[in-house]
Amino acid sequence: METTATASSTNPVDQPSTKRRFSYNPNRVAHTLNKLGLGYFAPFARLIGKDEPAKQVREIVTNTVLPIVAFLIFVALWAVTAGAVKTDSVQIPSPHQSWYALTGTAIPGFAHPFPESIEGMTEPYFEENGGLDPKSINGFTHAEALAEESYIESQQERVDKFMTRSKEAAAEGDLEKAEKYKGNAEMFASKTYAGNKTFYDQIWISLLTVSIGFVIATLVAVPIGVLCGISPMFNIAMNPLIQLFKPVSPLAWFPIVFVITTWGIDAPPSDSIWQRALFTSAGVVMLCSLWPTLINTAVGVASVDKDHLNVAKVLKLGWFKRIWKIVLPASLPLIFTGLRLSIGVGWMVLIAADMMAQNQGLGKFVWDMYQNGDTMSTAQIIVAVFVIGAVGFALDRVMLVCQRLVTFEEQSI
Amino acid sequence: MAYIELNDVSVGFGSGTNRSEVLTDINLHMEKGEFVAILGYSGTGKSTIMNLIAGLVKPDKGEVIVDGKKVEGPSPDRGLVFQNYSLLPWFDVYKNVGLAVDEVYADESPETKDRLIREAIERVNLTDAAHKKPGELSGGMRQRNSVARTLSMNPAVLLLDEPLSALDALTRSVIQDEILGIWKELGQTIVLITNDVDEGLYMADRIIPLSVGPPATFGPETVVAKERPRDRRAITTGAEYHPLRQEIIEFLLNEKEKERSGSIRKAVSLPNISPMDISRHKPSWFLGLRPQPKKTINAA
Numbered sequence: 001m002e003t004t005a006t007a008s009s010t011n012p013v014d015q016p017s018t019k020r021r022f023s024y025n026p027n028r029v030a031h032t033l034n035k036l037g038l039g040y041f042a043p044f045a046r047l048i049g050k051d052e053p054a055k056q057v058r059e060i061v062t063n064t065v066l067p068i069v070a071f072l073i074f075v076a077l078w079a080v081t082a083g084a085v086k087t088d089s090v091q092i093p094s095p096h097q098s099w100y101a102l103t104g105t106a107i108p109g110f111a112h113p114f115p116e117s118i119e120g121m122t123e124p125y126f127e128e129n130g131g132l133d134p135k136s137i138n139g140f141t142h143a144e145a146l147a148e149e150s151y152i153e154s155q156q157e158r159v160d161k162f163m164t165r166s167k168e169a170a171a172e173g174d175l176e177k178a179e180k181y182k183g184n185a186e187m188f189a190s191k192t193y194a195g196n197k198t199f200y201d202q203i204w205i206s207l208l209t210v211s212i213g214f215v216i217a218t219l220v221a222v223p224i225g226v227l228c229g230i231s232p233m234f235n236i237a238m239n240p241l242i243q244l245f246k247p248v249s250p251l252a253w254f255p256i257v258f259v260i261t262t263w264g265i266d267a268p269p270s271d272s273i274w275q276r277a278l279f280t281s282a283g284v285v286m287l288c289s290l291w292p293t294l295i296n297t298a299v300g301v302a303s304v305d306k307d308h309l310n311v312a313k314v315l316k317l318g319w320f321k322r323i324w325k326i327v328l329p330a331s332l333p334l335i336f337t338g339l340r341l342s343i344g345v346g347w348m349v350l351i352a353a354d355m356m357a358q359n360q361g362l363g364k365f366v367w368d369m370y371q372n373g374d375t376m377s378t379a380q381i382i383v384a385v386f387v388i389g390a391v392g393f394a395l396d397r398v399m400l401v402c403q404r405l406v407t408f409e410e411q412s413i
Numbered sequence: 414m415a416y417i418e419l420n421d422v423s424v425g426f427g428s429g430t431n432r433s434e435v436l437t438d439i440n441l442h443m444e445k446g447e448f449v450a451i452l453g454y455s456g457t458g459k460s461t462i463m464n465l466i467a468g469l470v471k472p473d474k475g476e477v478i479v480d481g482k483k484v485e486g487p488s489p490d491r492g493l494v495f496q497n498y499s500l501l502p503w504f505d506v507y508k509n510v511g512l513a514v515d516e517v518y519a520d521e522s523p524e525t526k527d528r529l530i531r532e533a534i535e536r537v538n539l540t541d542a543a544h545k546k547p548g549e550l551s552g553g554m555r556q557r558n559s560v561a562r563t564l565s566m567n568p569a570v571l572l573l574d575e576p577l578s579a580l581d582a583l584t585r586s587v588i589q590d591e592i593l594g595i596w597k598e599l600g601q602t603i604v605l606i607t608n609d610v611d612e613g614l615y616m617a618d619r620i621i622p623l624s625v626g627p628p629a630t631f632g633p634e635t636v637v638a639k640e641r642p643r644d645r646r647a648i649t650t651g652a653e654y655h656p657l658r659q660e661i662i663e664f665l666l667n668e669k670e671k672e673r674s675g676s677i678r679k680a681v682s683l684p685n686i687s688p689m690d691i692s693r694h695k696p697s698w699f700l701g702l703r704p705q706p707k708k709t710i711n712a713a
Binding site for chain 1: 467469487488489492493495497499501503512513516517566
């Protein structure tokens with residue numbers, strides 16, 4: 001470390017001391033947490049490092065208590081007003097009903113949220129299902145798991161039966177029959193349980209769909225955006241198309257994408273996860289989410305610092321090197337801003353696209369529950385709303401972290 | 414024939430009524446290995462002169478000749494050090510220099526390239542910061558990095574476009590000495606743009622002031638025929654530099670005075686328009702909501 005003295009004679013700041021290398025540096029941990037989009041936990045990290053503990057406690061209390069209070073007020077208002085909106089068959093579900101719709105159990109100490117649903121039900125009805133109402137999200141998931149288990153058991157019995165017969169036949173010397181029974185056993189062993197998709201399956205399918213749409217959108221938008229940014233002519237040519245298609249609703253794109261996927265994709269077997277509907281849905285997501293990336297890339301590339309381009313000129317960099325070493329790195333922060341907006345739009349559009357395409361995602365869940373049309377189903381829609389919001393928030397955070405990782409520190413003169 | 418020649422060069426920007434001349438009748442002759450400082454107020458076109466020699470700007474009239482060849486575009490032979498460093502913030506010191514070395518010595522082996530990069534960094538005393546990014550460097554270190562990048566291309570001409578004007582006075586004097594050291598060792602032809610008379614007196618063989626434009630042109634040059642290394646104290650307080658400084662400052666102050674008194678007129682013509690009276694215009698169109706009259710069912 002002593003040797004740096006000559007180079008930094010004009011810059012005496014930030015000389016790392018050898019001492020701090022082995023000690024917990026709350027500042028650095030807090031900085032990393034902030035960079036990872038986990039700024040909420042930064043005061044905890046500082047508190048552990050005993051960096052102004054009183055201030056950290058104050059900050060934690062503020063950061064934690066205020067949102068919780070606001071949320072509780074929201075839930076209270078919701079609980080009070082929910083019962084007021086009522087039709088013949090449905091009412092707006094209360095928080096307790098929504099909780100029940102997710103977990104399948106009532107909160108102890110409160111009146112049962114769906115008294116009519118347990119009327120006349122005997123205890124075993126729930127006990128068979130681990131105490132969970134099978135109409136709730138978790139209860140249904142549990143019931144599906146039980147059904148799959150019993151299906152596999154019964155298949156196993158069949159397989160075992162045919163295997164024994166096959167062995168018996170082989171012992172008797174009837175090889176042809178032995179082969180046939182063995183074939184039967186293999187046929188039963190290959191069957192998988194084709195039950196209903198649960199809510200949790202549907203979350204994963206939604207994430208898969210949005211990822212496919214988002215990746216294709218990025219692969220299309222970034223190159224076109226780069227071309228728009230480099231060539232004003234290309235930009236002028238593309239501009240009407242971009243402006244025209246950007247505001248189009250996913251519902252309008254759906255029939256067109258549907259025709260394309262029906263024409264382009266062979267119908268897969270029904271137990272495959274790669275259904276046409278998934279690609280239709282992903283296609284709609286792609287068409288709606290590519291615009292923010294395209295526009296931000298174009299702006300980012302067009303507004304690369306003129307000095308950086310002059311460097312490229314003075315060094316006589318070739319076209320490809322200029323793009324790869326200077327233009328793209330310089331516009332990465334804006335490209336990622338675009339990607340972050342895109343994934344937000346994509347996730348929002350996905351629910352509508354899933355509904356239209358009947359893709360087995362969260363949109364279909366909401367649609368099916370809407371078709372059921374009772375309060376229990378509506379309560380499940382409310383659960384879905386919270387989950388959709390939470391997943392959207394998580395996606396945004398992931399993109400935010402990516403954005404921060406690629407953002408270089410701007411030069412300051 | 415001089416090594417660098419600018420013959421009757423004029424440059425302007427824009428076209429039509431938007432056109433403004435920046436430089437006119439620029440004549441400059443420099444010998445190989447000479448150190449010339451060009452001095453002027455900001456915004457008078459000093460950087461444009463640099464860009465002309467570098468080949469980033471083409472003259473509208475006249476010609477720029479370096480080493481007997483007409484300048485048609487940028488070349489690694491004419492290394493430009495930018496006023497605001499122009500380092501790529503996503504590369505560290507080593508890679509910023511490496512970008513230039515990779516380009517100019519494309520055919521060399523990786524080991525040679527590595528050696529050239531290290532030499533250039535060593536020459537500006539940045540070896541210990543070789544793997545830091547520009548954002549982690551001080552202003553002086555950034556400019557050293559920029560100088561190292563230019564030096565690594567081994568240019569015959571070094572074009573320094575106000576390289577030190579963004580730095581504090583102490584750092585500035587350190588880097589001035591470093592540049593002079595490099596010049597003494599490698600003997601490039603150097604054009605330095607500056608707005609600091611003392612910097613010119615300390616470093617250059619000749620100082621050429623630029624008039625206040627637009628369009629700007631060169632004033633009478635001042636030859637600084639003093640021994641090197643020069644004594645910084647003598648420049649600021651000594652009597653021997655006094656007449657030189659007086660000469661230059663006199664010219665620059667006169668220029669400013671001329672601008673103020675209006676003998677250099679900045680013509681700004683206002684558009685000759687009068688507001689339109691819209692009350693007299695009857696529109697020949699109307700705005701309608703339905704293309705056809707609405708039909709109604711007649712009960713009778």
